Amino acid sequence: MRRFREIHRENTDAARNLRQRQTAAEKRLWEFLRYRQVGGARVRRQYAIGRFVLDFYVPAVRLAIEIDGSIHNDEFIAAQDLIRTDWLKSRGIQVVRFRNEEIWEDIGAVLTKIEQVICESK
DSSP states (O other), X not given: OOOOOOBOHHHHHHHHHHHHTOOHHHHHHHHHHGGGOSTTOOOEEEEEEBXXXXXXXXXXXXXXXXXXXXXXGSHHHHHHHHHHHHHHHHTTOEEEEEEHHHHHHOHHXXXXXXXXXXXXXX
16 A cells, blocks of 8 residues: 655644643653554654644554544534544544543553554554
8 A cells, every 4th residue: 555645734833833732631642652662653643644633643554543632522523523534534544532531541441442453453
């Protein structure tokens, strides 16, 4: 499969800015994902692709990891999430989503799920 990276210039600046302003849940998850700690895979944070910036991306297996806070309960935001997920899937990128509460209440289960998806995708 041909590798690609669609980039919108404005998103590279947005991604850089978001890396500096991560949410608490994103920071917590990043502590476990960095340095190839999960599934031996390199994980990028705040990764720009197309018109979107992904919370985390595992390029080797084309996996997007999204962390959803309470704002994602909003009907409009939830609809935008579906559009985003469909767009990513149409480009061969698998998407897994976790709620902030999952990061705080059971990080072990979150990491197990991520590792499972990485291993199944290799």
